[in-house]
Amino acid sequence: DTGVSQDPRHKITKRGQNVTFRCDPISEHNRLYWYRQTLGQGPEFLTYFQNEAQLEKSRLLSDRFSAERPKGSFSTLEIQRTEQGDSAMYLCASSFFRTQYNEQFFGPGTRLTVL
Amino acid sequence: AQTVTQSQPEMSVQEAETVTLSCTYDTSESDYYLFWYKQPPSRQMILVIRQEAYKQQNATENRFSVNFQKAAKSFSLKISDSQLGDAAMYFCAYRRRETSGSRLTFGEGTQLTVNP
Numbered sequence: 001d002t003g004v005s006q007d008p009r010h011k012i013t014k015r016g017q018n019v020t021f022r023c024d025p026i027s028e029h030n031r032l033y034w035y036r037q038t039l040g041q042g043p044e045f046l047t048y049f050q051n052e053a054q055l056e057k058s059r060l061l062s063d064r065f066s067a068e069r070p071k072g073s074f075s076t077l078e079i080q081r082t083e084q085g086d087s088a089m090y091l092c093a094s095s096f097f098r099t100q101y102n103e104q105f106f107g108p109g110t111r112l113t114v115l
Numbered sequence: 116a117q118t119v120t121q122s123q124p125e126m127s128v129q130e131a132e133t134v135t136l137s138c139t140y141d142t143s144e145s146d147y148y149l150f151w152y153k154q155p156p157s158r159q160m161i162l163v164i165r166q167e168a169y170k171q172q173n174a175t176e177n178r179f180s181v182n183f184q185k186a187a188k189s190f191s192l193k194i195s196d197s198q199l200g201d202a203a204m205y206f207c208a209y210r211r212r213e214t215s216g217s218r219l220t221f222g223e224g225t226q227l228t229v230n231p
Contacts, residue, residue, distance in 0.1 A: 003159075031217060042119075042206050042221030043160075056218065091160070095217070101148070104219060106160040 002026060004107035006092050012113045013082055020078045021110045025094030032075050033104060034067055035091040036060065043091055049075060050097060082114045117142045119209050121222035128197045129230050135182075136192045136225045138207030144168075146212045149183065150219070151192045155203040163205070166190065194227075202229045 005024045013019050025032050031050050035043035046065070047057045051072035061067075064082075069075040079086055089111050093104040119140045128134035140149070151163040166174045166183050173181050178198075182191045194201055207222040 033217070033219075035219075040224070042121075042208075042224050043219070045218040045220070048217055058218075097217075101165060102217065103162060103165075106152075108159045 004092055004094050004105055006090075006107040006110050008110060009108060010111045010113075012115065014115050015082055015084060017082055018078065018080045019082055019112065020076055021090055021092075021112075022074060022076050023092030023094075023107060024074045025092070026096075026105055029094035029096050029105075030072065031095045031097050031102070031104075032069055033093040033095075034075070034077050035093065037089040037091055037109070038087075046077075079112075082112075084114050087112055087114045117144070117147075117209050117211070117220045119207050119220050119222035121207055121225050123225045124223070125226045125228070127228040127230060128194070130197055130199060132197055133193060133195045134197055134227065136194075136205055136207075136227070138190045138192070138222055140188050140190065140207070140209050140222075142188070142209065142211075144211055148210045148212070149181075149190045150208040150210070151179070151181070152206045152208055152221075153201075153203045154206065154224075160206070164192065197229050199229050199231060202227055 007022045033048040034046040037043040049069040064080045067077045089109040091109045092107040095102045095104045147168045149166045152160045153163050154160045164176045178195045180193045204224045208219045
């Protein structure tokens, strides 16, 4: 399968713990995006990278959140000191900038439950 | 800031019939893209159809077509000959032209049920 992959698919953690999610984009895609989707809502943008550079961050991305994309390949999203309000689906998408539409392809998501 | 609104939380349609999902948006930009994404249960989101704002012609993709009304900031999705596999959550989304950024802004979604 050459699509966007995310790991883990599900994560249950206790409040106050740190969690880290991984996203592997489609090979050769130079842009990578993170979105958060709460139950019954549309995804909300968190941040995106072009290669290894983080170009934009949403105000939703509090100080407890950090994202990296070392070497411009896979990306990690870490949440420190998790809160119950962090419970959501975290979606990753990738695209190839410079194509006509720069279409974003989504991964299956990581569902986080904070107890 | 751009906003996208889907006023129909749920819709249902009989198999083989036609259904229209509504979407309105607000932006001060003149050049942008609009999209409809489909998110089946427990599966990843996929692009259904896209529309470029500078194109007056409505986009079509097989059984899917849009009615793009730029002045009214309306962007509806019509699904013809509905199939059981069309059952999913549908999201309308907006994106500015590439030089202005890359983020997608989504609506709240419409849950589509297809009845056999």
